[in-house]
Amino acid sequence: MAHVTERLPVAVLGATGSVGQKFITLLADHPWFEIVAITASSRSAGKLYTDSVDWVQPLPIPEHVAAMTVLPSDPVNGAKLAFSALDASVAGDTEIAFAEAGCVVVSNARNHRMADDVPLLIPEVNPDHLALVDHQAYGSGAIITNPNCSTIGLVLALKPLHDQYKLRQVGVVTMPAISGAGLPGLSNPEFSDNVIPYIAGEEEKMASESKKILGLLNGSHVNMAAFDLSAQCNRVPVMDGHVECVSVCLEEPATIPDIIKAWEEFKGEPQKLKLPSAPSSPLVYMRQDAHPQPRLHRDLGRGMTVSVGRLQPCSVLDFKFVVLSHNTIRGAAGGAILAAELAVAKGVRGLRYG
Numbered sequence: 001m002a003h004v005t006e007r008l009p010v011a012v013l014g015a016t017g018s019v020g021q022k023f024i025t026l027l028a029d030h031p032w033f034e035i036v037a038i039t040a041s042s043r044s045a046g047k048l049y050t051d052s053v054d055w056v057q058p059l060p061i062p063e064h065v066a067a068m069t070v071l072p073s074d075p076v077n078g079a080k081l082a083f084s085a086l087d088a089s090v091a092g093d094t095e096i097a098f099a100e101a102g103c104v105v106v107s108n109a110r111n112h113r114m115a116d117d118v119p120l121l122i123p124e125v126n127p128d129h130l131a132l133v134d135h136q137a138y139g140s141g142a143i144i145t146n147p148n149c150s151t152i153g154l155v156l157a158l159k160p161l162h163d164q165y166k167l168r169q170v171g172v173v174t175m176p177a178i179s180g181a182g183l184p185g186l187s188n189p190e191f192s193d194n195v196i197p198y199i200a201g202e203e204e205k206m207a208s209e210s211k212k213i214l215g216l217l218n219g220s221h222v223n224m225a226a227f228d229l230s231a232q233c234n235r236v237p238v239m240d241g242h243v244e245c246v247s248v249c250l251e252e253p254a255t256i257p258d259i260i261k262a263w264e265e266f267k268g269e270p271q272k273l274k275l276p277s278a279p280s281s282p283l284v285y286m287r288q289d290a291h292p293q294p295r296l297h298r299d300l301g302r303g304m305t306v307s308v309g310r311l312q313p314c315s316v317l318d319f320k321f322v323v324l325s326h327n328t329i330r331g332a333a334g335g336a337i338l339a340a341e342l343a344v345a346k347g348v349r350g351l352r353y354g
Contacts, residue, residue, distance in 0.1 A: 008344065008351070011037040011079035011103075013086050013094065015070065016044050016053045018182050019108055020085035022333035028062040030337070031276050032344060033081065035065055039073040041090075046070065075101035081351065083336055084109055099141035104343065104351055106144045106336045110201075113145045113209060116221040120145050120212050122152055122335070123275075123342040124268025124282045125159045128217050133348055135220040140349055146336040150174045150202060150233065150242055151209040153325025156282055156306045157246065160262035162214050166251035167227035169317060172206065175236040175243040177294065180327045196235040206231040241294030242327045249317040256311055259319065260285050263308055275341040277334055279304040285311070292324035303329030304338070 010027065014020045015038035027035055039045070044052035050066040073086065073094050082098050084091060084107040091109035098105050112118045117136050119129040121144055133142045147155070154172055161167060176199065178191045190196070207229040214225040236243075263283045270278030279301030285308050286292045292307035300307060303326035314320040325331055344351045 007034040008032055008081055009034055009036040009079050010081040010083060011035070011039060011076045013039045013073050013082055013084040013098070015049065015085065016040045017085055017087070018056065018179060019328065019332045021053065021055060021057050022328045023083045023085055023337070024062065024065050025057050025059055026277075026329070026333050026337055027083075028065070032341060033337070035068075037071055037076040037079050038065065038068050039071045039076070042072065044070045045072040075103065079103055081106070081340060083333070083340070085333070095143055099136070099138040099143050102140045104142045104144065104340075104348065106146065106340045106343070108146045108332050108336055110148070110205065112143050113147065114212065118143050118145055120147055120209060121339045121342070122147060122155055122213055123270045123278075123338050124266075125155055126213050127269040127342055127346070129222060130343060130346055130348055131217060132220070132222070142349060144339055144343060146332065146339060147209045147213060148202065148205045149180050149325075149327040149331030150176055150244065151206050151213070152331045152335055153242055153306050153323050154206065154244055154246065155210050155213050156325070157263070157308050157321070157323045158210070158214065158248070160266045160283070161248060161250065161254075161259065162225070162227075164252070164258075164262055165254045167214075167225070167248060168251050169249040170210070170227060170229040171247040171317065172229070172231045173245045174202070174206070174231065174233045175238070176202075176233065177238040177240050177242055177327055178235060179240050180242065180331075181235060191235070191237045194237065197232070199233045199235055202233040203231040206233070238294050240326055240328060241298035242325050242331060243292075243294060244323040245320070246323055247314045247317045247320040250319075254318075256313075256319070259311060270338055270342060273342070273345050275338060275345060277304060277338040277341055281305055283308060285309065292322060294324060297324055298326040302334075304334050306330065
């Protein structure tokens, strides 16, 4: 594990929302990071956190955070790192302001994901893309982005296949959990006894983000991967855990045992570096016919392991399978924290410790 001599002071931006709350839960006892500031909108700024948040996490608010005063989302003195759970309507300019003030921002918002000089990072998949930070014009600050929650589970499952057999075509039908839509979740009557076959912008994001993440670093930008990807996205009444039905066409021949072996042997930089949030296995293959299932498997690897199952021949493409990932942990706060750990371990500017 990378050597860190002191806990890095961090801010959580947009701390009252569902992803902000998950950041606070996961950072409460983090060995590398210490929350020193929390921010939210003007409705909450100036209040104690405990009085400003509709807390929906299964664990109580950490005591030291509950007693913090919520700040406006302006650059915070003393925070070397900021985790952004801001809404996209305000994230773009706010994250730039923090970066220009010398803060390294790891963002869960969509605003900067496709910028040429911004890493769109899944730490096990494209750690070399962190080098894009060196081309940013923020001095000692930087912006690193976390992909869309549906993209993350899909790309982790695709990575070993693309490395060994090269993807030609990918089709995916997603069944994202309602927590991906933010609060209030199951209490929203729209989600009762219902499936919603539309999530604004999700299908386009899955296609463009997947190609950037699996693309090749070329100096100051990424050459997008060349495969075709078609996505259909549906919101389903599951609390946590995105399920995706995937079909792939490969450039090189492969067998079912080959693919399962590729998944089971897959490791990345976070596992080699033994980063605090890294699961021992980023991918697990389930051999039971009716697995993976959100209720049973979303918390594997503390929510950071992606489950894959039901690998079969496909009569239209080559193979089809099912992917499950925890959308608010691996797909949001946990993935962003792992990205920050990798940035520290790699000595990204502004985060050189130890």
